[in-house]
Amino acid sequence: MSLLDCFCTSRTQVESLRPEKQSETSIHQHLVDAPAFSHLPPSTRAKDVICSTNVSHYELQVEIGRGFDNLTTVHLARHTPTGTLVTIKITNLENCTDERLKALQKAVILSHFFRHPNITTYWTVFTVGSWLWVISPFMAYGSASQLLKTYFPEGMNETLIRNILFGAVRGLSYLHQNGCIHRSIKASHILISGDGLVTLSGLSHLHSLVKHGQRHRAVYDFPQFSTSVQPWLSPELLRQDLHGYNVKSDIYSVGITACELASGQVPFQDMHRTQMLLQKLKGPPYSPLDVSIFPPSESRMKNSRSGVDSGIGESVLVSSGTHTGNSDRLQTPSSKTFSPAFFSLVQLCLQQDPEKRPSASSLLSHVFFKQPYFEFL
Missing domain, CATH: 1.10.510.10 (Transferase(Phosphotransferase) domain 1)
Structure with missing residues (x-):
């Protein structure tokens, strides 16, 4: 299986965090009052697995971060066929050195083989021209x-x-x-x-x-x-x-x-x-x-x-x-x-x-x- 093949795993449905509606008390209680959440597997209320490699199926909402030494932009997006919020990491492969390309390949392959609730999951990986798209669950509280x-x-x-x-x-x-x-x-x-x-x-x-x-x-x-x-x-x-x-x-x-x-x-x-x-x-x-x-x-x-x-x-x-x-x-x-x-x-x-x-x-x-x-x- 190549780097550009679609990797699909079971997905988790999460509700988006609306900052304007989150009081100081609510976010603190949500994070602190649920100690077991740190080691529970993802919710079983998931819908169908998101494996679409059609770029038109994803609507980019806003850039919410950068990573990989600023080579990757992280976006909040919506999977339009299901309405599910997802995180999309987009990397221009032409700007990556050989070492960076190997690192990206390693991350994609390992995410496919690792199965643990406390390891980030990649749902789908594909390319659009020279751009690598990585689709993963939306983590509402971020990092x-x-x-x-x-x-x-x-x-x-x-x-x-x-x-x-x-x-x-x-x-x-x-x-x-x-x-x-x-x-x-x-x-x-x-x-x-x-x-x-x-x-x-x-x-x-x-x-x-x-x-x-x-x-x-x-x-x-x-x-x-x-x-x-x-x-x-x-x-x-x-x-x-x-x-x-x-x-x-x-x-x-x-x-x-x-x-x-x-x-x-x-x-x-x-x-x-x-x-x-x-x-x-x-x-x-x-x-x-x-x-x-x-x-x-x-x-x-x-x-x-x-x-x-x-x-x-x-x-x-x-x-x-x-x-x-x-x-x-x-x-x-x-x-x-x-x-x-x-x-x-x-x-x-x-x-x-x-x-x-x-x-x-x-x-x-x-x-x-x-x-x-x-x-x-």
Whole structure:
């Protein structure tokens, strides 16, 4: 089967999010009051599978994001025969290098073979001239980074962080069990559907540990990552030495993402790149929580600057283009309390030695994910 063949899987019907009708209370309750949604499969109320490769069957509504280093535009669209809202990623293949083309091909093929509720699904893939169209379910709440920017500029509370991270780590555990390293775990690659389902996107960055039927302990593939992605990358991946890296590299990124969700800021964003690299490569285990969120002797979070989307990944939220005022944001308290379990999770993930980090499957059993959901509201 070629890259341009139609890949169809079961689809999920989700209701569109109308930002003008969503009060601050309603969005918070929807995301927080349904902890099980982070690990439930898609709704069974789906209609027929959308496999149409006829471009006239799709009505583009609005551009809602960009990804793949701005080579891809993300659109909210309507499948006119059924009236279903979908997300369409459109990429001009003529602007892609050979490395980018291989990454796109890999993402399409892997999406076809992966079957997990917490991994983003591609319904249909086809070309229109030199343009690649990828049709996927519409994720009404967009990415976690867009939630931060639009509703939680000072960071999310622990309950919401727990829901989002649990779904993301569950999807990551599935990838690791299948011998794959994601290599781009961050808030903009965590998507949330209208019914609260959390999925991982960004499969174009993925790399397999399996070669010629054998699973290797480490890989030595070091793609040319954008410098803006470096805050999430592990020390061993940045080091690019003979030791290589493995799935534990993703666990480090989970820790950085946890800090991102808690603070509303991209960790290390105010640090010079050279200083950040030295801190990661030579310094002791370092948590952005120690500096960017909490004073060393306190457990309360000070006021921080409003979060900004890093601009990386597939951030898709309809409201991002129409609602950016403070009145539309769900303000969090100026000081928040985070549990010792949350600190423990972050510290474990950010261990300098990858062997000291937990696996994704064992991370799901961490006490942070076992706490009562409303204990720290």
